[in-house]
Amino acid sequence: MELFYFVVFGALGAVVAALELSKTSKDRINTSPAFNSFKNNYLLVYSLMMAGDWLQGPYVYYLYSTYGFGKGEIGQLFIAGFGSSMLFGTIVGSLADKQGRRRACVTYCITYILSCITKHSPEYKVLMIGRVLGGIATSLLFSAFESWLVAEHNKRGFEQQWLSLTFSKAIFLGNGLIAILSGLFGNLLVDSLSLGPVAPFDAAACFLAIGMAIILSSWTENYGDASENKDLLTQFRGAAVAITSDEKIALLGAIQSLFEGSMYTFVFLWTPALSPNDEEIPHGFIFATFMLASMLGSSLASRLMARSSPRVESYMQIVFVISSVSLVLPIITNFLVAPSKVIGGRISFAGCLQLLGFCTFEACVGIFWPSIMKMRSQYIPEEARSTIMNFFRIPLNIFVCIVLYNVNAFPITVMFAMCSIFLFVASILQRRLMAISDKPKMESWTAMTERDPEAEPLND
Numbered sequence: 001m002e003l004f005y006f007v008v009f010g011a012l013g014a015v016v017a018a019l020e021l022s023k024t025s026k027d028r029i030n031t032s033p034a035f036n037s038f039k040n041n042y043l044l045v046y047s048l049m050m051a052g053d054w055l056q057g058p059y060v061y062y063l064y065s066t067y068g069f070g071k072g073e074i075g076q077l078f079i080a081g082f083g084s085s086m087l088f089g090t091i092v093g094s095l096a097d098k099q100g101r102r103r104a105c106v107t108y109c110i111t112y113i114l115s116c117i118t119k120h121s122p123e124y125k126v127l128m129i130g131r132v133l134g135g136i137a138t139s140l141l142f143s144a145f146e147s148w149l150v151a152e153h154n155k156r157g158f159e160q161q162w163l164s165l166t167f168s169k170a171i172f173l174g175n176g177l178i179a180i181l182s183g184l185f186g187n188l189l190v191d192s193l194s195l196g197p198v199a200p201f202d203a204a205a206c207f208l209a210i211g212m213a214i215i216l217s218s219w220t221e222n223y224g225d226a227s228e229n230k231d232l233l234t235q236f237r238g239a240a241v242a243i244t245s246d247e248k249i250a251l252l253g254a255i256q257s258l259f260e261g262s263m264y265t266f267v268f269l270w271t272p273a274l275s276p277n278d279e280e281i282p283h284g285f286i287f288a289t290f291m292l293a294s295m296l297g298s299s300l301a302s303r304l305m306a307r308s309s310p311r312v313e314s315y316m317q318i319v320f321v322i323s324s325v326s327l328v329l330p331i332i333t334n335f336l337v338a339p340s341k342v343i344g345g346r347i348s349f350a351g352c353l354q355l356l357g358f359c360t361f362e363a364c365v366g367i368f369w370p371s372i373m374k375m376r377s378q379y380i381p382e383e384a385r386s387t388i389m390n391f392f393r394i395p396l397n398i399f400v401c402i403v404l405y406n407v408n409a410f411p412i413t414v415m416f417a418m419c420s421i422f423l424f425v426a427s428i429l430q431r432r433l434m435a436i437s438d439k440p441k442m443e444s445w446t447a448m449t450e451r452d453p454e455a456e457p458l459n460d
Helices: 003-021 033-054 057-066 071-099 101-118 124-141 144-155 161-192 199-218 232-245 247-274 283-305 312-326 329-336 349-379 382-405 412-451
Strands: none
Touching: 003 283, 003 349, 033 101, 033 124, 033 144, 033 161, 033 199, 057 071, 057 161, 057 199, 057 283, 071 101, 071 124, 071 144, 071 232, 071 382, 101 124, 101 144, 101 199, 124 144, 144 161, 144 349, 144 382, 161 199, 161 283, 161 349, 232 247, 232 382, 247 283, 247 312, 247 349, 247 382, 247 412, 283 312, 283 349, 312 349, 312 412, 329 349, 329 412
């Protein structure tokens, strides 16, 4: 493997270590022992849940190909997963609000374990059922756990600022360190121990079962709106009214869909971008490098959110602009750097530049997750939190399904340009969100100055 990859990985690792070790009192939030116990319990469960998810990711396509399925059939299986998340996500989100978030988290574990079991069958219909179950599980993973955390945090009377600490640590561990360790563990099972491509799915099921046991033994139940007289249709209608009547919620949903749509599209684009002529690239090591960049981003986010200024709504505008620019690099290098005509071989100079840009994008992803979680905790009403969060995923899943279906219809530069535009639009919407979130404070200050002309402007 080329020195370049080790240099990038080492540099990112050094920066992450420096950021974590150099934190001062300004970068840390003073908390209570009761909160630390609560936070550590959640982080343990969330890490196990993410391990169950990350272990599967690198081997899904590979497993299907070993069963003899072609690109088209595998593409249909992936579309089934995103389609399932789109169709059933809102329903399971509403059920989580009504029947209980703890129960929904247990349902996630059971559903994903069943999805893992289906991977033992080479039958296409059985694998399709597994993808549908996986899509339902994904919707629960990205709504039920966060909804349970926010409600339980508030129920126990912890300070609101402490919530951002849990969010940033969850992303640092679950979307960073655990992702890297899962990739290495999966590689150990499949390559070193030669246990076959199903082994990571069996390991994932074990981690999910352990996490479920902890949830059942230590978590209490909480609800959104558990009113008996509210059916699912009424909950859907209430969530839709909340989105359409509150511009902040609508903007937040649009921002999330634009960013996550670009992020999931990037997952399908980075490999052909770095190896357009079938260059030999270490996919697993590059994936680990991306996750390290994401850890860097989450570490930066924890520092930013520990301070009163700048606000999340402010710095996320810059993050979206940087992420937009980072995905323009493949287009720029395509015009400025002469494409190589050699088939195979080492990564090209253009590929090296693009890898640096992609690491920058992944760092933005690391900042995005805890920051969007904090904004959701501020703006989304508690009684329909899971329902609204899954409403946000509907346009995201539609977009990803369309991209998957037409992935060969457009040049890769067009796809990157589309993602870059979406991210720039997200920065504009974020600016609007900041403007309207400041209005109540400005109105309050105006009222104060009418009573006291010498009153100072309100600071964040």
